[in-house]
Amino acid sequence: MLKRKNKRKLEKYDLFANILVILFAVLSVFPLYWLITSSFKTSASVVKMPPDWFPETFHIQNYIDVFNNQPALKWAMNSFTVAFTTTVVLIMVSSLAAYGFSKLQFKGKNIIFIIFISSLMVPKEVMIVPLFRVVQDLGMVNSIHGMIWPNVATAFGVFLLKGFFDNIPDSLRESARIDGAGELRTFFKIMLPIVKPGIGALFILNFVEIWNDYLWQLVIGQTEDSKTLMVGVATLMQDLNPNFAYKMAGATVAAIPMLVIFIFFQRYFTRGIIIGADKG
Template identity: 80%
Template sequence: MFRRKNKRKRDKYDVIANVIVIFFALLSLFPLYWLITSSFKNSADVVKMPPDWFPTTFNINNYIDVFSNQPALKWAMNSVVVSLVATIALIIVSSLAAYAFSKLQFRGKNIIFIIFISSLMVPKEVLIVPLYRIVDNLGMVNTLHGMIWPNVATAFGVFLLKGFFDSIPDSLRESARMDGASEFKTFIKIMLPLVKPGIGALFILYFVQVWNDYVWQLVIGQDEGVKTLMVGTATLMQDLNPNFAYKMAGATVAAIPLLVIFIFFQRYFTRGLTMGAEKG
């Protein structure tokens, strides 16, 4: 009788908790809903008060204008190239460095790792001027290379992946070495597949970060041909008589790739965060 009463009480609390979670989930999705629905409205309907919670018009001309009057497709391709290449390069460099810090023994390893992690405390905005001078001296201003490679020089991926390599027993590496596998083969064939959840989480987190890296892309890419979607969409806001629905359409186009990336990698992302929580 007492157990049944406790079970009924727990079920009641579970229902209340689920209702609260669903409410806040819908609340967090509301800006996305407002962005997408506003992109199909007329400009006057976007700013009218009281607002139309459901669009009374369905105007696809906003999207047609974005792609016909602006090089939005070129901007989108630039964003995809910059984000994808920078993220893949970061994963390659970070996984190698994280494996070295986790499994290899060399002099000054702990000190070097502390220096790496300390660099995360320096805001990127502080480094913009010296970083721009370096990129300018290398002749990479107004190029996609100037947007890509500075994003690879960060310790974030090393910090994230080292925790995953630390969770792998050293006995696996020792067994592989006894079987005659080289260090690189051990890393590729045994260690790397075991940290796939961490790589998936890093891919999503860093792809989104580079995609949204508006300030650095604005500084480096001033020419129309090298603008990214974030910078190009922001330039739509500079009109004296802005068409707000037109700008909502541009912002929606910029948001769609991030949603697609998260949908495809959410399994690894969730598993990576869960494994990180278990380690903590």
């Protein structure tokens, strides 16, 4: 009898927990739902009270106007180029550095790593003026190069991936050395495939961060052709007589690539988070 009572209590707790999780999931998804549905409404319908929870008629013209009246396609290509290139280069650099700090032995390794990680405590806004001067002296203002390379110089990827490399037994590396594999071959053929969950998690986190990096992209991209989608969509908000549905369509266009990236890398992201939690 006692076991049955305990089982019933657990079932009640599980039911309550599931209802709570579903409720928070709905609340989390609702802003995205409202954004997408509002992009198909008229401007008057967006601000209508009480609101229309679902569009009475779908106005595709909002999306047509975004691409016809603004160089939205150019902005989207700039954003994707900056986010994708930065993330790929960052993963290459961070994985090599993380492997070195985790598996190689050299003088002052711990001190260098501490100094390296300490840079994470410095906000990017503090460095934005001297960083802009450096980029300006290098002639990379109004260029996607000025948006890419400063964002590669961050220690977050090294910090994240080092934990995954630390979890790999040293015996694998020693076995590869015995079989005649060099350091680079050991890294690319053995170590890198094992840390794919961490790379997937880093890809999503960094891609979303760079895609949403409004301030730095606003400072560097000052011409119409060098703007990214986030900066370009923000300029739509400056009208004195705003068309809210038009702006919602622009914001939806900016959000779609992040959703696609997350869907494709969700499996690696989830595994990376789970492995990181197990190690912690």
